[in-house]
Amino acid sequence: xxxxxxxxxxxxxxxxxxEFLMKKEGFAVAVASDGDEALALVASFNPDLLLLDVMMPKxxxxxxxxxxxxxxxxxxxxIVMLTAKGRDTEMAKGLALGADAYVTKPFSTKxxxxxxxxxxxx
Amino acid sequence: MKAKYRxxxxxxxxxxxxxxxxxxxxxxxxxxxSEDEHAELVHLLFSHLPTGxxxxxxxxxxxxxxxxxxxxxxxxxxxxMSEKLRLMLGANRNFRVTxxxxxxxxxxxxAANDLAQQxxxxxxxxxxxxxxxxxxxxxxxxxxxxxxxxLAQAVVVCNLDGRILLYNNRARLxxxxxxxxxxSVSGGALIGLGRSIFSILEKNQVQHAEEVVRQxxxxxxxALSNFITTLRGGQLLRVQMVPVLGGSERGDRMxxxxxxxxNITRNVEEEARRDQVLHALTEGSRASLGSIRAAVTxxxxxxxxxxxxxxxxxxxxxxxxxxxxxxxxxxxxxxSDSMKMRWPLEDILGIDLxxxxxxxxxxxxxxxxxxxxxxxxLWVKADSFxxxxxxxxxxxxxxDHYEPRELRFRLSAEGKLAYLDLIWAGPAMxxxxxxxxxxxxxxxxxETSPLTLRDVIDRHGGEIWYQRxxxxxxxxxxxxxxxxTPEIAEEQDDNKRGAGRPEYYDFDLFNYEDKSVDLDRxxxxxxxxxxxTETTGLQPSGGDEIIQIGAARIVNNRLLRQEVFDxxxxxxxxxxxxxxxxxxxxxxxxxxxxxIDLVLPAFHEFCADTVLIAHxxxxxxxxxxxxxxxxxxxxxxxxLDTLLLSAVVHPNQESHKLDSILDRLGIxxxxxxxxxxxxxxxxxxxxxxxxxxxxxxxVTVRQALEASEKTYFARVKY
Numbered sequence: 129x130x131x132x133x134x135x136x137x138x139x140x141x142x143x144x145x146x147e148f149l150m151k152k153e154g155f156a157v158a159v160a161s162d163g164d165e166a167l168a169l170v171a172s173f174n175p176d177l178l179l180l181d182v183m184m185p186k187x188x189x190x191x192x193x194x195x196x197x198x199x200x201x202x203x204x205x206x207i208v209m210l211t212a213k214g215r216d217t218e219m220a221k222g223l224a225l226g227a228d229a230y231v232t233k234p235f236s237t238k239x240x241x242x243x244x245x246x247x248x249x250x
Numbered sequence: 251m252k253a254k255y256r257x258x259x260x261x262x263x264x265x266x267x268x269x270x271x272x273x274x275x276x277x278x279x280x281x282x283x284s285e286d287e288h289a290e291l292v293h294l295l296f297s298h299l300p301t302g303x304x305x306x307x308x309x310x311x312x313x314x315x316x317x318x319x320x321x322x323x324x325x326x327x328x329x330x331m332s333e334k335l336r337l338m339l340g341a342n343r344n345f346r347v348t349x350x351x352x353x354x355x356x357x358x359x360x361a362a363n364d365l366a367q368q369x370x371x372x373x374x375x376x377x378x379x380x381x382x383x384x385x386x387x388x389x390x391x392x393x394x395x396x397x398x399x400x401l402a403q404a405v406v407v408c409n410l411d412g413r414i415l416l417y418n419n420r421a422r423l424x425x426x427x428x429x430x431x432x433x434s435v436s437g438g439a440l441i442g443l444g445r446s447i448f449s450i451l452e453k454n455q456v457q458h459a460e461e462v463v464r465q466x467x468x469x470x471x472x473a474l475s476n477f478i479t480t481l482r483g484g485q486l487l488r489v490q491m492v493p494v495l496g497g498s499e500r501g502d503r504m505x506x507x508x509x510x511x512x513n514i515t516r517n518v519e520e521e522a523r524r525d526q527v528l529h530a531l532t533e534g535s536r537a538s539l540g541s542i543r544a545a546v547t548x549x550x551x552x553x554x555x556x557x558x559x560x561x562x563x564x565x566x567x568x569x570x571x572x573x574x575x576x577x578x579x580x581x582x583x584x585x586s587d588s589m590k591m592r593w594p595l596e597d598i599l600g601i602d603l604x605x606x607x608x609x610x611x612x613x614x615x616x617x618x619x620x621x622x623x624x625x626x627x628l629w630v631k632a633d634s635f636x637x638x639x640x641x642x643x644x645x646x647x648x649x650d651h652y653e654p655r656e657l658r659f660r661l662s663a664e665g666k667l668a669y670l671d672l673i674w675a676g677p678a679m680x681x682x683x684x685x686x687x688x689x690x691x692x693x694x695x696x697e698t699s700p701l702t703l704r705d706v707i708d709r710h711g712g713e714i715w716y717q718r719x720x721x722x723x724x725x726x727x728x729x730x731x732x733x734x735t736p737e738i739a740e741e742q743d744d745n746k747r748g749a750g751r752p753e754y755y756d757f758d759l760f761n762y763e764d765k766s767v768d769l770d771r772x773x774x775x776x777x778x779x780x781x782x783t784e785t786t787g788l789q790p791s792g793g794d795e796i797i798q799i800g801a802a803r804i805v806n807n808r809l810l811r812q813e814v815f816d817x818x819x820x821x822x823x824x825x826x827x828x829x830x831x832x833x834x835x836x837x838x839x840x841x842x843x844x845x846i847d848l849v850l851p852a853f854h855e856f857c858a859d860t861v862l863i864a865h866x867x868x869x870x871x872x873x874x875x876x877x878x879x880x881x882x883x884x885x886x887x888x889x890l891d892t893l894l895l896s897a898v899v900h901p902n903q904e905s906h907k908l909d910s911i912l913d914r915l916g917i918x919x920x921x922x923x924x925x926x927x928x929x930x931x932x933x934x935x936x937x938x939x940x941x942x943x944x945x946x947x948x949v950t951v952r953q954a955l956e957a958s959e960k961t962y963f964a965r966v967k968y
Binding site for chain 1 (some may be wrong): 533534536537538539540541542543544548551552555559562563566569570641783
C-alpha cells in the first residue's frame with residue numbers, strides 16, 4: 129500500500145508543486161491549508177508523513193507539531209517542517225518540538241523527495 | 251601662691267623686720283644687766299615707748315605703701331600684660347601691648363611686641379604661600395573643567411551618593427533637550443551641581459554599574475561598566491561608568507565616578523528599521539522563491555506533463571515573480587526613507603561645501619565652475635554627501651540639456667536661511683522639466699542614489715526652486731538650507747549671566763554626604779534656592795497672581811548663574827496697568843505661557859532638597875501657599891529671609907529694602923525688578939551676609955532661623 133503524505137501549507141502556489149511531486153512519486157496525498165484542518169485530516173486521513181509549513185493562519189506549524197507529538201498514538205508519524213523562517217533559532221525550535229526534519233524555503237525538490245523517501249524507508 | 255597671699259607675707263616680713271631687731275636688743279640688754287638696773291630700764295623704756303611705737307608704726311606704714319606700689323607695678327602689671335599677650339596669641343592677632351609701668355616692664359612689653367611682629371610676618375608669609383598653592387590648584391581645576399566643557403560627549407562626574415560634582419556643556423544641552431514639559435526645566439531631566447543623578451538615571455542601574463566597577467577594580471581589570479537605560483520619555487541612553495580614584499589616604503579607593511552618556515534612541519530606531527528591511531528582503535522572499543523553484547523544477551523534470559498542469563506551474567511562476575517585484579519596490583521605498591532618517595545633518599562651512607561640489611563637477615563632468623558673491627563665514631546644517639551629489643546630479647542634467655560653458659556658485663544668507671545658488675547662462679527651462687528632475691532618482695553616469703533631489707531637500711528641511719535673471723540672461727537653482735548657529739547663540743545667552751569661569755563643577759561636593767536639609771549644618775555648606783516672584787499686585791489673598799518666577803541655586807557658597815529657573819506665568823486674569831512699569835511684563839508676554847498649575851510643580855522640583863531664600867520671603871511664600879491646594883505642591887522646606895537677616899546683622903539701620911542692602915554691602919548689579927535678576931541680587935546679598943552672621947556667632951541654619959524669628963517678633967511688637 130502506498131505511503132500517505134499530508135501537505136499542510138496556506139500558500140497554494142507551493143502546494144501545487146508539492147502535491148504534483150508527491151503524486152508523481154507514487155504517494156497518496158491530502159492537502160490542508162491551515163493548522164486546524166491539518167489536525168482533523170491527521171485523524172481521518174491517517175498519514176505517514178507531514179509536510180508542515182510554519183507560518184499559517186489559525187494554528188502555526190509549531191503548534192500543530194506540538195499537538196501531534198503530545199499524542200503517543202502518533203509517535204510513528206514523521207513530520208518535515210517546511211518553512212520560510214531561516215534562522216538557526218527557529219530551526220532549533222522546530223526540531224526541539226519534535227519535527228524529524230526542517231527544510232528551509234527555497235529548497236531543492238529532488239533533495240526533498242530523497243529525504244521523504246529516506247524517512248519512509250521506501 | 252596667689253599674689254594676694256604673697257603680698258600679705260611680705261607685709262608680715264616687713265613688720266617683723268621693723269620690730270624684731272629692737273626686741274632682740276632689749277632682750278640682750280635685759281639679760282646683760284642686774285636686777286637693780288632692771289627697774290631703771292623698765293622705767294626708761296616705758297617713758298620713751300610712745301615715741302618709739304609712733305616711729306615704728308609710721309615707718310611700717312611707709313614701708314607697706316612702698317611695698318604695695320612695687321607689687322602693683324611689677325606683679326600686677328606683669329599679670330595684666332600676660333593677659334594681653336594671651337589676647338595677642340589668640341583672639342586678636344593685631345593687638346599690641348602698650349608699654350607702661352617701670353622701665354623694666356616696658357622693655358619686656360616692647361620685646362613681646364617685637365616677637366609678635368616677627369610672628370605676624372611669618373604667618374603672613376605662610377598664608378601667602380597657601381594662597382598661591384590654592385590658586386594653582388584652583389587653576390588646575392578650572393583647566394580640567396574647561397577641558398571637560400569642550401568635550402563632544404556628555405560627561406557627568408558624581409560622588410558615591412550620586413550627587414553631581416561636574417557636568418559639561420554637552421551634558422547640559424543633552425538633558426535640556428530631553429526635558430519635556432511646559433517649562434524650561436520640567437520633565438525630570440534636571441541636571442545641576444549637588445543634584446542627584448538618580449533623578450535622571452535609574453538608581454538601581456547606576457548602583458549596579460558601580461558594583462561592577464568595584465569588582466573589576468578589585469580584580470585588577472579595566473575598571474569600567476556600561477549600561478543602557480530608558481528615560482521617562484522613552485529615550486534610550488547608553489552610559490559608561492569609570493571610577494574616580496583617590497580621596498582616601500591610600501589613594502586607591504573609589505570616591506566617585508565619571509559617566510559618559512550618549513543618546514542612542516535614534517541609532518536603535520534606525521537599526522530596527524534596517525532590520526525590518528533586511529527581514530522583508532530575506533524572509534519575505536523565501537516563500538516566493540520556494541514556490542518558484544519547486545514549480546520550475548517540476549517543469550524541467552517532467553517535460554511531458556499535461557498542458558493544464560504546465561499552465562498552472564507557469565501561472566505560479568508569473569504570480570510569484572510579480573509579487574516579489576512588488577515587495578522589492580516597497581522595501582526600497584522604505585529603505586530610502588530609513589536612509590533619510592539615518593543621516594544626521596552636520597555643521598559645515600558653506601564655502602567648504604561649494605568647494606567639494608566644484609571638485610566633483612569638474613572631475614566628473616569636465617565642466618568648469620566659478621564662484622561669485624560667496625559669504626565665506628556662513629555655516630550651514632547639511633548632509634554634505636547627499637547635497638554634493640544633488641549638485642552634481644543637477645549639473646549633469648544641465649549639461650545634457652543646455653550644454654552651458656560654465657557653472658557658477660553663489661552663497662548668501664537671509665536670516666536663518668542660507669541660499670546656495672547654482673547659476674548657468676542659457677534659455678529658459680520649463681517647470682515640467684525641473685519637476686521631472688526633482689522627482690527622479692538621482693544618477694550621474696554609473697553613480698546612482700536611491701534618493702531623489704526632493705528627498706535630499708526634504709531631509710534638510712529646505713527648499714529648492716528655479717529662477718531666472720532676465721537682464722543677465724541666465725538662470726539659477728536656489729537651494730535653501732538651514733543656517734547653523736543655534737548652539738552658539740545659546741552660549742552667548744549664558745555668558746551674559748555667568749561672567750568668568752564655568753560653573754559646571756564643584757569638587758568640594760566629593761565630601762558632601764547628607765541628602766536632606768539638616769538645620770544644624772553650617773550656612774556656608776548648604777544648597778539653597780534663591781527665588782523671587784513678580785505678581786499682578788500686592789494682595790495675594792485679594793486675587794493677585796504670580797506672573798513670573800525666577801530662581802538660582804547656591805551650592806557650597808557659590809552662586810550658580812547657569813542653573814536658573816526663569817519662567818513667565820499666565821495669571822489668567824488681566825494685569826494691573828499701574829504694575830506694568832514696575833515689573834516690565836506686559837499682557838502679550840504672559841498670554842499663552844503655562845499657568846501656575848504647570849509651573850509650580852516644575853519649580854517645586856527645581857527646589858528639591860534645598861533651603862529657600864527670598865527677600866521679604868513672607869510675601870512670596872504666601873503666594874506659593876495659596877496655591878498649595880490647587881496644585882497639590884507644598885513648599886515645606888526651611889525659608890530664610892534676607893530682609894530679616896539684614897535686620898539681624900544691622901539692627902540699627904532704618905531700611906532693609908533690597909536696594910538699600912545692595913548699597914550698604916557694596917553690591918553692584920545690572921538690572922532689577924525682573925524676577926531672575928532680583929533673585930540673583932538676593933543671592934549676592936545672602937552670600938555677603940554669611941560671614942557677617944558668622945561673626946555674630948550665627949553659624950547654622952537653625953541659628954539663623956532663630957535670630958530671624960527674634961527680629962521678626964521685635965518688629966511685630968514695635
